[in-house]
Amino acid sequence: MTEQKSTQNSSLRKPQADWRVQDWTGIVRFVRELGPTPRRLRPDSLAMIAMKAPGDIRILEIRSLRGPNRWAYMPVLEVLIDIGELEQYPSNKLPGFSDRLRNWLPGLIEHRCSYEERGGFLRRLEEGTWPGHILEHVSLELQTMAGLPSGYGRARETDTEGVYEVVVQAWHEEIARFAVIEGRELMMAAIEDRPYDIAETAATLRRMVDTLWLGPSTGCIVEAADYRGIPFIRLNEGNLVQLGYGSMQRRIWTAETTRTSAIAEGISRDKDLTKQLLAPVGIPVPEGEFVRSAAQAREAAEAIGYPVVVKPYDGNHGRGVFTNLLTGEEVEAAYTAALEQGSGVIVERFIQGYEHRLLVVAGKLVAAARGDLAFVTGDGIHSVQELIDTQLNENPSRSSNEDAPLNLVRLDTAARLELARQGLDADSVLSDGQRVLIQRNGNVAIDCTDEVHPSTADLVSLAARTVGLDIAGIDLVAQDICRPLAEQGGAVVEVNAGPGLLMHLRPAEGKARPVGQAIVDHLFPSGESGRIPIIGITGSHGTAEVSRLITHLMRSSGRRVGSATAHGLVADTRVVQSGPSADWDSAHKVLLNRSIELAVIENGARSIAQDGLAYDRCMVGVVTSLDTQALLPDLRIDTTKRLFGVLRTQVDVVLREGASILNADDPQVVEMAELSDGQVIFYGRDPSNTALIDHLGHGRRAVFARGRDIVLAIGREEAVLETLLDGVNVEAVLPAVAVAWSLGFTPELIRAGIASLDSVNRVARRARAQPALVESTL
Amino acid sequence: MDITRIRALRGPNLWSRHTALEAVVECSPSERDMTGLPGLESALRERFPDLGALPAASTEPVSLASVLARVALRLQIQAGCNVLFAGAIPTSQPGISRVVVEYTQEAVGRLALESAHALCESALANTPFNIDASLAQLQELDEEVRLGPSTGSIVHAAVARGIPYRRLTEGSLVQFGWGIHQRRIQAAEIDRTSAIAESIAQDKELSKKLLEAIGVPVPKGRAVTELDEAIEVMDSLGGPVVVKPRDGNQGKGVTVNVQTHAELEAAWNAAMLISDDIIVERYIPGDDYRLLVVDRKLIAAARRDPPLVIGDGQHTVRELVDIVNSDPRRGDGHATPLTRIRFDSIALARLESQGSSADSVPEKGRKVVLRNNANLSTGGTATDVTDDVHPEVAARAVEAAQMVGLDVCGVDIVCQTVTRPLEEQSGAIVEVNAAPGLRMHLAPSYGKPRPLGEAIIDSLYPGGEDGRIPTVAVTGTNGKTTTVRLIAHLLSQAGLQVGMTNTDGVFVNGKQTDSGDCSGPKSARSVLMHPDAEAAVFETARGGMLREGLGFDRCSVGVVTNVGLGDHIGMNFVESAEDVAAIKRVVIQNVAPDGVAVLNAADPLCAAMAEHCPGAVTFFAHSPEEPVLAAHRALGRRVVFVEGGDVVAAQRAREWRFPLTSIPLTRAGDLPFQVENVMAALAAVWALGMDWDAVRTGLASFVSDVATAPGRFNVFEWRGATIVADYGHNPDAIQALVDAVQALPAKRRSVVISGAGDRRDEDIRRQTEILGEAFDDAILYQDAAQRGRADGEVIALLRQGLSGANRTRRIDEIHGEFSAIDLALDRLESGDLCLILVDQVQEALDHIAKRIAPA
Numbered sequence A: 001m002t003e004q005k006s007t008q009n010s011s012l013r014k015p016q017a018d019w020r021v022q023d024w025t026g027i028v029r030f031v032r033e034l035g036p037t038p039r040r041l042r043p044d045s046l047a048m049i050a051m052k053a054p055g056d057i058r059i060l061e062i063r064s065l066r067g068p069n070r071w072a073y074m075p076v077l078e079v080l081i082d083i084g085e086l087e088q089y090p091s092n093k094l095p096g097f098s099d100r101l102r103n104w105l106p107g108l109i110e111h112r113c114s115y116e117e118r119g120g121f122l123r124r125l126e127e128g129t130w131p132g133h134i135l136e137h138v139s140l141e142l143q144t145m146a147g148l149p150s151g152y153g154r155a156r157e158t159d160t161e162g163v164y165e166v167v168v169q170a171w172h173e174e175i176a177r178f179a180v181i182e183g184r185e186l187m188m189a190a191i192e193d194r195p196y197d198i199a200e201t202a203a204t205l206r207r208m209v210d211t212l213w214l215g216p217s218t219g220c221i222v223e224a225a226d227y228r229g230i231p232f233i234r235l236n237e238g239n240l241v242q243l244g245y246g247s248m249q250r251r252i253w254t255a256e257t258t259r260t261s262a263i264a265e266g267i268s269r270d271k272d273l274t275k276q277l278l279a280p281v282g283i284p285v286p287e288g289e290f291v292r293s294a295a296q297a298r299e300a301a302e303a304i305g306y307p308v309v310v311k312p313y314d315g316n317h318g319r320g321v322f323t324n325l326l327t328g329e330e331v332e333a334a335y336t337a338a339l340e341q342g343s344g345v346i347v348e349r350f351i352q353g354y355e356h357r358l359l360v361v362a363g364k365l366v367a368a369a370r371g372d373l374a375f376v377t378g379d380g381i382h383s384v385q386e387l388i389d390t391q392l393n394e395n396p397s398r399s400s401n402e403d404a405p406l407n408l409v410r411l412d413t414a415a416r417l418e419l420a421r422q423g424l425d426a427d428s429v430l431s432d433g434q435r436v437l438i439q440r441n442g443n444v445a446i447d448c449t450d451e452v453h454p455s456t457a458d459l460v461s462l463a464a465r466t467v468g469l470d471i472a473g474i475d476l477v478a479q480d481i482c483r484p485l486a487e488q489g490g491a492v493v494e495v496n497a498g499p500g501l502l503m504h505l506r507p508a509e510g511k512a513r514p515v516g517q518a519i520v521d522h523l524f525p526s527g528e529s530g531r532i533p534i535i536g537i538t539g540s541h542g543t544a545e546v547s548r549l550i551t552h553l554m555r556s557s558g559r560r561v562g563s564a565t566a567h568g569l570v571a572d573t574r575v576v577q578s579g580p581s582a583d584w585d586s587a588h589k590v591l592l593n594r595s596i597e598l599a600v601i602e603n604g605a606r607s608i609a610q611d612g613l614a615y616d617r618c619m620v621g622v623v624t625s626l627d628t629q630a631l632l633p634d635l636r637i638d639t640t641k642r643l644f645g646v647l648r649t650q651v652d653v654v655l656r657e658g659a660s661i662l663n664a665d666d667p668q669v670v671e672m673a674e675l676s677d678g679q680v681i682f683y684g685r686d687p688s689n690t691a692l693i694d695h696l697g698h699g700r701r702a703v704f705a706r707g708r709d710i711v712l713a714i715g716r717e718e719a720v721l722e723t724l725l726d727g728v729n730v731e732a733v734l735p736a737v738a739v740a741w742s743l744g745f746t747p748e749l750i751r752a753g754i755a756s757l758d759s760v761n762r763v764a765r766r767a768r769a770q771p772a773l774v775e776s777t778l
Numbered sequence B: 001m002d003i004t005r006i007r008a009l010r011g012p013n014l015w016s017r018h019t020a021l022e023a024v025v026e027c028s029p030s031e032r033d034m035t036g037l038p039g040l041e042s043a044l045r046e047r048f049p050d051l052g053a054l055p056a057a058s059t060e061p062v063s064l065a066s067v068l069a070r071v072a073l074r075l076q077i078q079a080g081c082n083v084l085f086a087g088a089i090p091t092s093q094p095g096i097s098r099v100v101v102e103y104t105q106e107a108v109g110r111l112a113l114e115s116a117h118a119l120c121e122s123a124l125a126n127t128p129f130n131i132d133a134s135l136a137q138l139q140e141l142d143e144e145v146r147l148g149p150s151t152g153s154i155v156h157a158a159v160a161r162g163i164p165y166r167r168l169t170e171g172s173l174v175q176f177g178w179g180i181h182q183r184r185i186q187a188a189e190i191d192r193t194s195a196i197a198e199s200i201a202q203d204k205e206l207s208k209k210l211l212e213a214i215g216v217p218v219p220k221g222r223a224v225t226e227l228d229e230a231i232e233v234m235d236s237l238g239g240p241v242v243v244k245p246r247d248g249n250q251g252k253g254v255t256v257n258v259q260t261h262a263e264l265e266a267a268w269n270a271a272m273l274i275s276d277d278i279i280v281e282r283y284i285p286g287d288d289y290r291l292l293v294v295d296r297k298l299i300a301a302a303r304r305d306p307p308l309v310i311g312d313g314q315h316t317v318r319e320l321v322d323i324v325n326s327d328p329r330r331g332d333g334h335a336t337p338l339t340r341i342r343f344d345s346i347a348l349a350r351l352e353s354q355g356s357s358a359d360s361v362p363e364k365g366r367k368v369v370l371r372n373n374a375n376l377s378t379g380g381t382a383t384d385v386t387d388d389v390h391p392e393v394a395a396r397a398v399e400a401a402q403m404v405g406l407d408v409c410g411v412d413i414v415c416q417t418v419t420r421p422l423e424e425q426s427g428a429i430v431e432v433n434a435a436p437g438l439r440m441h442l443a444p445s446y447g448k449p450r451p452l453g454e455a456i457i458d459s460l461y462p463g464g465e466d467g468r469i470p471t472v473a474v475t476g477t478n479g480k481t482t483t484v485r486l487i488a489h490l491l492s493q494a495g496l497q498v499g500m501t502n503t504d505g506v507f508v509n510g511k512q513t514d515s516g517d518c519s520g521p522k523s524a525r526s527v528l529m530h531p532d533a534e535a536a537v538f539e540t541a542r543g544g545m546l547r548e549g550l551g552f553d554r555c556s557v558g559v560v561t562n563v564g565l566g567d568h569i570g571m572n573f574v575e576s577a578e579d580v581a582a583i584k585r586v587v588i589q590n591v592a593p594d595g596v597a598v599l600n601a602a603d604p605l606c607a608a609m610a611e612h613c614p615g616a617v618t619f620f621a622h623s624p625e626e627p628v629l630a631a632h633r634a635l636g637r638r639v640v641f642v643e644g645g646d647v648v649a650a651q652r653a654r655e656w657r658f659p660l661t662s663i664p665l666t667r668a669g670d671l672p673f674q675v676e677n678v679m680a681a682l683a684a685v686w687a688l689g690m691d692w693d694a695v696r697t698g699l700a701s702f703v704s705d706v707a708t709a710p711g712r713f714n715v716f717e718w719r720g721a722t723i724v725a726d727y728g729h730n731p732d733a734i735q736a737l738v739d740a741v742q743a744l745p746a747k748r749r750s751v752v753i754s755g756a757g758d759r760r761d762e763d764i765r766r767q768t769e770i771l772g773e774a775f776d777d778a779i780l781y782q783d784a785a786q787r788g789r790a791d792g793e794v795i796a797l798l799r800q801g802l803s804g805a806n807r808t809r810r811i812d813e814i815h816g817e818f819s820a821i822d823l824a825l826d827r828l829e830s831g832d833l834c835l836i837l838v839d840q841v842q843e844a845l846d847h848i849a850k851r852i853a854p855a
Helices: A024-034 A084-088 A097-104 A106-110 A120-127 A131-145 A173-192 A198-212 A216-227 A262-269 A271-281 A294-304 A328-339 A384-392 A413-421 A454-467 A515-523 A543-555 A584-592 A605-611 A640-647 A667-675 A690-697 A730-742 A747-755 A757-767 A771-777 B040-047 B064-078 B106-125 B131-145 B149-160 B195-202 B204-213 B227-237 B261-272 B317-325 B345-353 B391-404 B452-460 B480-493 B521-529 B542-548 B577-589 B604-612 B627-634 B672-687 B692-701 B731-742 B761-772 B793-802 B817-827 B841-852
Strands: A058-065 A076-082 A153-157 A163-169 A232-234 A240-243 A250-253 A288-291 A308-312 A322-325 A345-349 A354-361 A364-371 A374-377 A435-439 A444-447 A471-478 A491-497 A534-538 A561-565 A568-571 A574-578 A598-602 A618-623 A654-663 A679-684 A701-706 A709-714 A717-723 B002-009 B020-026 B086-090 B096-102 B165-167 B173-176 B183-186 B221-224 B241-245 B255-258 B278-282 B287-294 B297-305 B308-310 B367-369 B381-384 B408-415 B428-434 B471-475 B498-502 B505-508 B511-515 B535-539 B555-560 B591-600 B616-621 B639-643 B646-651 B654-659 B714-718 B721-726 B749-753 B777-782 B810-815 B833-837
Touching: A058 A173, A058 A605, A076 A131, A076 A173, A097 A106, A097 A120, A097 A173, A106 A120, A106 A131, A120 A131, A131 A153, A131 A163, A131 A173, A131 A198, A163 A173, A173 A198, A216 A232, A216 A240, A216 A250, A216 A515, A232 A584, A240 B195, A250 A515, A250 B195, A262 A271, A262 A454, A262 A491, A262 B173, A262 B183, A262 B195, A271 A288, A271 A454, A271 A491, A271 B511, A271 B521, A288 A294, A294 A308, A294 A328, A294 A345, A308 A328, A322 A328, A322 A413, A328 A345, A328 A413, A354 A444, A354 A454, A354 A515, A364 A454, A364 A515, A374 A384, A384 A435, A413 A435, A454 A471, A454 A491, A534 A543, A543 A561, A543 A598, A543 A618, A543 A730, A543 A747, A561 A584, A568 A584, A584 A598, A584 A605, A584 B204, A605 A640, A618 A730, A640 A667, A654 A667, A654 A730, A667 A679, A667 A690, A679 A690, A679 A730, A690 A701, A701 A730, A709 A730, A717 A747, A730 A747, A747 A757, B002 B106, B002 B542, B020 B064, B020 B106, B040 B064, B040 B106, B064 B086, B064 B096, B064 B106, B064 B131, B096 B106, B106 B131, B149 B165, B149 B173, B149 B183, B149 B452, B183 B452, B195 B204, B195 B391, B195 B428, B204 B391, B204 B428, B221 B227, B227 B241, B227 B261, B227 B278, B241 B261, B255 B261, B261 B278, B287 B391, B287 B452, B297 B391, B297 B452, B308 B317, B391 B408, B391 B428, B471 B480, B471 B577, B471 B672, B480 B498, B480 B535, B480 B672, B480 B692, B498 B521, B505 B521, B511 B521, B521 B535, B521 B542, B542 B577, B555 B577, B555 B672, B577 B591, B577 B604, B591 B604, B591 B672, B604 B616, B616 B627, B616 B672, B627 B639, B639 B672, B646 B672, B654 B692, B672 B692, B672 B731, B714 B841, B721 B731, B721 B841, B731 B761, B731 B833, B749 B761, B749 B817, B761 B777, B761 B793, B777 B793, B777 B817, B793 B810, B810 B817, B817 B833, B817 B841
Parallel strands: A534 A598, A534 A618, A561 A598, A618 A654, A654 A679, A679 A701, B471 B535, B471 B555, B498 B535, B555 B591, B591 B616, B616 B639, B721 B833, B749 B777, B749 B833, B777 B810
Antiparallel strands: A058 A076, A076 A163, A153 A163, A232 A240, A240 A250, A288 A345, A308 A322, A308 A345, A354 A364, A354 A471, A364 A444, A374 A435, A471 A491, A561 A568, A568 A574, A701 A709, A709 A717, B002 B020, B020 B096, B086 B096, B165 B173, B173 B183, B221 B278, B241 B255, B241 B278, B287 B297, B287 B408, B297 B381, B308 B367, B408 B428, B498 B505, B505 B511, B639 B646, B646 B654, B714 B721
């Protein structure tokens, strides 16, 4: 029930997430680890040797954009393919192709595509569409089959005939990569009318999702955070996730949080100690005894009084737990079996009733589930085992899959004991209508949150508090959860740290409960977004100097500033990395840093085109210029329009409460104003610039230079902030002032910041010789 | 000499503030005076040469029991326990004494007493006794059960600051503070330490990745799963490497300075024994340092050197190791500052790799390292370097701890020197540890010990807090429960979540958490353990104090309602009212120095306790003229009394008045014993600085009826008659009831009474003597539980008490409580009054309620 929180499973033994295009070996190795290697995945098949007519789809390049990018807000893969002769064969010209595709991927019916309705894509397929577009849908569908949400995709021609850009959302880079490559395989098989083992691909993808993607508990917390606009960063390939950025971050690891005490977790693992702490504060617990031999177990059982429970001291997942034991023989047998599951054995009073799991988050009961008792009914023909298989295990909610609400019922030792007590075994044939209890400790998966008696809700909250856990799964046994515990002899039997949430998210019966939301609300009280102010700067020119001045101004506010710019990666007063650091990785490091209260991140056009942004949204976005000469043909950013598409990303991600700072002197940049969710502040050297005047005419804000004066203006109101000395770079000062202004810095503070700029310049000159000293001197 | 009963007094007790064992010891006539056993002392000294002085005879002869006490104490001292106090207190029964022996560890105390007994017996019988084995056993047990050095240092620091603590397990899990202020530690880990941070610290690769992100220098390299990969990494690093398991600890499976592929393979195999995930990273030459960070501050730093010997040109390596190990500071466990160097296969292999062997004779001055890691447990040494750490190095350690998320963190650094920044010398942080061992800083092999316990306690309790909640302990012969309930009620009026123990159960914030008689130390402790309790009020009965001592080390307020003639006399060696007072005084003796004792000035034994109180005293009495109270008041101290129909709290010129008419509990002052309870409660909450308006509201809203206070002056009106049910069961209580009942007008008065068989004859008789003066009819009953008395015995005593009665005319004897009640009710007429002294409280009250319920 608890998700594995295993450091061993985490990232770093796997190929790093940033392994580059063309490195096929990574995928091949991964697939080999996961299971039988499909013959078609040998590297030589990936070398795309031309196959039989009518052509081939060649994957030329796969680029991973890890954050907001020119296509979308979310991470995507940008795939460059060459369809060669297939250019002449839209889907309607490939006999049987559509049917085969539809057959293998029935989920394609859900793709709405161009017609904005169910079946839309299939209609396009019938009418004829090209392989790039199809690959987009196939890759997305494969990811959906693997259990990921449906996602964004696009396909676009390039200037080269037959070469397309296909963009698919990448929930996880490796999984998306596999889906693209396998999607191509599947399409080729469909085109060439070859058999294709879709089941195996789906299984591999599901295994990849199991190992690489978030588990359901962590997933629901992250989803809830996302819903609240709280960003997240995965810290390993397991379930360790950072919610929020910099100093505002919290961490979660499955259902444990930054606030989950290690000592409390240790206490919860020691059932005996837990009981010792709970009993004195008035929480009913089954009295019990630690025993060291089978004989002692029997003795203890007699002292406590039958029926008793025998269970391992430190076991888990209900393994080796024997309940409702009625005789000394049963106790002795159970002792031996329980000992195998733990380092010692406890005998305790058996509490009559149903098992329940109550989830407490921050002192509040947020969900409760009841256990499932498994019965079979005889027909005079079939054996117990057969009845289990047909009456219980064929239920679709039962599966060996960890995500299923109910496990398969197996005749384990406990179940055999239960049967033996009824004079039966696996092969016994039950008479017609005979109802037999097979399993007492079934999955706790039937929601009963609304039924819990308020006094019991108080008790479990106290139990969590007493153990010291912020999030606890409390196991209790009660005949009727609607009534107070004491009057029915119910008891708390266990307190679990890092409880599994699945039973509350996907109960076998009853309502799903918003447990992820409760956990996020616990970590981030309402009004908190986990965000620190991020200032992102892009443009064709001048961003380095602008970023440096902004960093300087921000630091003068006394906050711990992290900056990733062309001048280096600096955390507060310390140079983490000198030399150019205006890249995704450096920005990412700033966001990871728990001490950083404000981030200044410079993004070159190349960095956005190549990697995307390192943050999902930001408070302030600055665009300095768009130079039509500074295209990036090697990244296929070969037109002004495309460069615009790249740079606008910075404006796209500005938060509603944030601001875009745009250079009014650059007509292309001015055009970005309408893309900003937040307010727009123009800046410019020329007060007579029509865009600026027009902007002010709408009562908006601008910062401009008039002679050597820096003027702050809102509509028609103006204020001279400062008169600059010679030698100060006005071009860079203006946006820096605008940023500070947008963040609510007082004019005094901004002025003081500018006044100290001169020294910045001096230090900067010296710094060229000794970079490590720059920032610490500041 | 027989030991008939041993009790562990786990809190302040009749004898001392310290934990002690109390044994009832019976000496045969010859053993009652040591002068009659002339050879015994030398026989004892022969067996136990470090016995020390034996008690000297004074007016009383020295008995063997006194010797036993002394031996048991001395054995513990010799075994290294810090104990001071032991003695034998004679009882009124000849030859029987109570032997009291202080202990620090209960198990050790018990074993010492047992051994002392055996030693005395062997001296008497002239049989051999192995003192060395006995001491070794004690020492070993002590080492096993006492706190380890890390935990011990923290607990010690807490105790020095007056913070209470309690061990939760036999291991290192300790709880500090009470109620909502409780905090926990486990060794050097504190309750705030996040489980996630701990997991991150355990994953060396992940921690490295996070540290790298914030620019803390870490060694280059990465985790691998195949030897081929390891070779690849080593080659790419282009120099010597360290090979270590990804999730190991204590340096297990770690090989440093691996230079060749062959060495790599050997190192690989060693690491694989610990984990399948192996880290290969750049080897950084230099020394190992451990920096200890608590709450963003560097608290201690130590250089850790591997076990080594220095050649003298004469001795072989083996001999040199023996010489080093002969240092008395080197022991086998964690108890000594240094541990012996292990000369095992690992050491031999290390020697071989240096081209020498156990029998080589290293030249003078040459260092021969015997192990690659510097753990103290394998013979390494630690040298304190706290004062040498460069601020930049300290800053890196603090940043590392902060990034991983650990408040108490051991940061391992490898560098040439900590006096210069790491960046200047390519030093690096190689590991970050949760729950670091403190031994190397508390007791470094060389250099100054560092006050880590203090730092950790400061982190748990900043700003000098002591982790305590206000506690009121109430004792006395009568009125305890009502006083406790009233104090708790008043405190809850002030918005506090109050924990309360009394004879009806344990209640926290209005919710019952236990039932039955909860006036003992266990119940008090359960309140102090409750995470919601903001204040605590304890009924502190004699039984628990005698059995186990107090459930707390000291209280903010101690209240003694009265002693009177005493109760339970004749039980547990309590022979007189003075003895009763001595027991109740324990509460007053353990009032905090800044606390207050609330004492009944009109009760001489109670008033006399004032001089035993370490804190201040507030006296209360009905009359402001009461001499003790008046004197106290004249000195400008606090007093509470009744004047002009008001309860008055007064100090110097200030007075606060509470009209009795606005305190329903007192029935407008008609119930004198309730007025006393109100005065006691008022004085108690005054001591806690409660707001007077809240007190006023609380006094007005306090309800005491069958539901809230069963058996405490429950009044019923029925058929025009008045019925009072009460649990009073000693002469003082009966007197108080009679005083109260006298104030109620009645035509005919009847009383229903039984007697508790475990009281003295005179106490049972005395009860009816008092009643005989005030009641016309008496119905005597006896019930199933006669507490050791023969059939009819108690009734006979009750009858004796009535023999000279001035008022009582009619006496009935009835079997069974219910029948007695029925009889009394049947006879009631309008205007009558009936006092029913109930025994089975709840059952009897239910019965009365059923009888008088309208049909």
